[in-house]
Amino acid sequence: MADAIYVCQNTVFSAATGAKTVLNIIAGANQPVQIIEWGISFDGTTSSATPATVNLCQSTQATAGTAGASPPAIVQVTGRSITTQFTAAHNYTAEPTALTVIEPYFVSQYMGQFVKQYLPGREPETDLSGGTVKALAIRVNTTATVNVFAYAYVTIGA
Numbered sequence: 001m002a003d004a005i006y007v008c009q010n011t012v013f014s015a016a017t018g019a020k021t022v023l024n025i026i027a028g029a030n031q032p033v034q035i036i037e038w039g040i041s042f043d044g045t046t047s048s049a050t051p052a053t054v055n056l057c058q059s060t061q062a063t064a065g066t067a068g069a070s071p072p073a074i075v076q077v078t079g080r081s082i083t084t085q086f087t088a089a090h091n092y093t094a095e096p097t098a099l100t101v102i103e104p105y106f107v108s109q110y111m112g113q114f115v116k117q118y119l120p121g122r123e124p125e126t127d128l129s130g131g132t133v134k135a136l137a138i139r140v141n142t143t144a145t146v147n148v149f150a151y152a153y154v155t156i157g158a
Helices: none
Strands: 005-009 013-015 018-026 033-042 053-062 075-078 087-090 097-107 113-117 137-142 144-155
Touching: 005 018, 013 018, 018 033, 018 053, 018 144, 033 053, 033 137, 097 113, 097 137, 137 144
Parallel strands: none
Antiparallel strands: 005 075, 005 144, 013 144, 018 087, 018 137, 033 113, 033 144, 053 097, 053 137
């Protein structure tokens, strides 16, 4: 049987202009996580809007920030049943720290969408307990107020 795969997502988020963390996947004390795919979409209605910057970030969780209300449940979509230690938070009103951008992209705010899948062995992952990469986050910086959906498929690291 294959390793378990889980999906984490946010609820629709009205991202006003400026940088906002849309989804943050926080490793458990003894259980790192790997992202195997993630994606984001915008519902902007102005075709002339400048593209948003979308970043996949590592976080030390030096400060937890202020997440929105509870995100949708982490859902196991395949694989053997393993008790998860990781959590997910979403739609931040105060940013977590310290964020280090590991993948930057431009994505159209005008009905734009972006999906990134990783080759085996190249997945971004968190550290074990005591490491500095305690979370992986999807962060946007918009120039217009648009609604944002984001998701990530994750596995539990070894």
